[in-house]
Amino acid sequence: MRWSQLFIPTLREDPADATAASHKLLVRAGYVRQLAAGVYSYLYLGQRTALKIIQIIREEMDRIGQEFYLPALHPAELWQETGRWEQFGETMFKLKDRGGRDLCLGVTHEEVMTDIARSEIRSYRQLPQIWYQIQVKFRDEPRPKSGLMRLRQFIMKDSYSFDLDEAGLDVSYRKHHDAYCRIFDRCGLRYNVVEAHSGAMGGAMSHEFMVVSPAGEDFIVTCAYCLYAANLEKARAGVAPVEDVPGDRKPEVFPTPNVRTIDELAAFTGLKPDRLMKSLAYVIAPADPKGQPQMVLALLRGDHQLNEAKLGEALGGAAWRPALAGEIRDAFGAEPGFIGPLGVRNVRILLDTSLKGRTNLVTGANRNDHHVRHVTPEEDFTGEYADLRTVVSGDPCGQCRRPLTVSSAIEVGHIFKLGRRYAESMGLRVLDAQGREVIPIMGSYGIGVERILTAAAELYHDEDGLRLPRAIAPFDVTLTPVNLDEPPLRAAAEQLYRELEHARLQVLYDDRDERPGVKFKDADLIGVPYRITLGTQKVAQGLVEIFERSTRRKADVRIPEAVSVLRSRYCG
RNA sequence: CGGGGCGUGGCUCAGCCUGGCUAGAGCGCUCGGUUCGGGACCGAGAGGUCGUGGGUUCAAAUCCCACCGCCCCGACCA
Secondary structure, eight states: OBGGGSOOOOOSSOOTTOOSHHHHHHHHTTSEEEEETTEEEEOHHHHHHHHHHHHHHHHHHHTTSEEEOOOSEEEHHHHHHHTHHHHHGGGSOEEEOTTOOEEEEOSOOHHHHHHHHHHHOOBGGGOOEEEEEEEEEEOOOSSOBTTTTBOSEEEEEEEEEEESSHHHHHHHHHHHHHHHHHHHHHTTOOOEEEEOOOGGGOOSEEEEEEEEOTTOSEEEEEETTTOOEEETTTOOBOOOOOOOOOOOSOOEEEEOTTOOSHHHHHHHHOOOGGGBEEEEEEEEOOSSTTSOOEEEEEEEETTOOBOHHHHHHHTTTOOEEEOOHHHHHHHHSSOTTSOOSTTOOSEEEEEEGGGTTOOSEEEEOSSTTEEEEEEOBTTTBOOEEEOOBOOOTTOBBTTTOSBEEEEEEEEEEEEEEEETHHHHHHTOOEEOTTSOEEOOEEEEEEEEHHHHHHHHHHHSEETTEEOOOGGGSSOSEEEEESOTTSHHHHHHHHHHHHHHHHTTOOEEEOOOSOOHHHHHHHHHHHTOSEEEEEOHHHHHTTEEEEEETTTOOEEEEEGGGHHHHHHHHHHO
8 A cells, every 4th residue: 555645643742641652552553543442543554553453353253153243232131130220330331222121232143143043043952052252342430441441332342152052151161261372372462261250240250361561451360480370350379488476375355446547557556467367357238138237357468458358258259348337337346457256256357378387376355445455266256268368479379389479460351151140131042862851051252352462562562653463453564665766766666565465465565755764664664564665776776674573674676576575474 | 430640723732720811832724936865945825612601700722610521540350
């Protein structure tokens, strides 16, 4: 394509409202423009790159499944059937048609896919199925952010598997795992596959595909030695042992005026926080509206942080919230800051596993301005052990004891073993080989197209601009004559342009009447992997220069060989 | 939703605190000329409801109130 006829609005300066590198560069390079918070237009370059990403996804998904295209506009009834009309709440864009009927824009498509399956699939012989689509999703996020990182409208490849049994689901899940690896490999991403928290979706297993980046919003825990990898929400680790001073004395209450926090208590007692026991109070709403809320006391080592996802899991997925000060006073007889496990009644006590075997700890006395020392779990009080703490960098790996690393990461894909929740609630049934009616088991799987672009931009850029992997760059090569007023240069450029196109390379021919510096800066900014530069001197000697964007290496080649040299780079 | 910031030509910003000449700069854009291997230079131009509405005032980009939009931190995130 001839640059002079294209719309590639590059910017010299960073847009004022961007902070993430990918956001700044995608706007500066003319890939995207913002329309509203979390809503972006793809311009020419952005669309070319998006289409390449989508094509890679499509090719790999076609190896394992069938492409559909579902509506984005859904009737409310479908979502009310599964209870997710309420569950998604304000995250869902809801609207009414002219007849006053409730509609919404799809946040995901389990309901629509399951609706198709239940009305068409009757027999186990029709299973398994893997259906996918590449389509727009709408989520009214409370806080869109970082350009294309978190959008309110975005393109997702989502797929759904239907299998007769768990073994079948394992196969479908595995196929997706492998397809996702091929997709992200082909897109040039470096990523980790991590065990993920299944969240309110339920389900037995889920994995996330994570690109480590400081711009990421998630945290993952990885072990460089045994390859353990998990989302921080889910990650487990060992703990370095703590030397307790053996104490055979009985618990002893002592005054601690105005000492509420762990830091204050450590300073007051002169003990390290790992000798203290942190008491956090939560309540579970009763299943029965007339019932009493259940008070929960979570106990952690003073220097540890509670992991809310793990607490939720320990409570069996029940809805919970931090206890209010009044509720704490009623249940413990003391203000927050002075509560503890001793002598409490009707309180469910959860101890983090790192407290197992510890002795002689200090914790709240359930009496204002007092704590209690010489407390030993299991001797002085009892409770259930659960993994509650948030892993931090340096914790010993639960598998190999080597130190773990916590990194921020961008979630580019997520695969879920869904189970039978949707099939069950929506009445999907098939007959098995014995003629019995059974409920198929489902999986759901997602890839965020913009996330791939964002992650690539975060991963591959420098101070001059983007340097996208070849597979997703908008062009293969830019062709840059430094001055088109010189007939020999123009002739050589036009000739090369034809040859490159003939060789099926995607070439961006910079035939603009711009000075060389402008052309070089723009070419660097938009991140095309190679540039062929035609300069007066070199062309007079029959040479052109091939410049590799990612390494900044330059090499002179003879003009007749330029195309084949470049082709070999792409093929080899 | 809580906290913070911002809103002035296409872009990046100054001006606002302390109200008052015709609202400025750089970049970009148009025309003419020179220039041409890393965002050139000279000359001449075009382009602005100062986010919106209301209020105070002789007078509002500037002060006050309300609203809207965008960004950041937090909460949230199948």
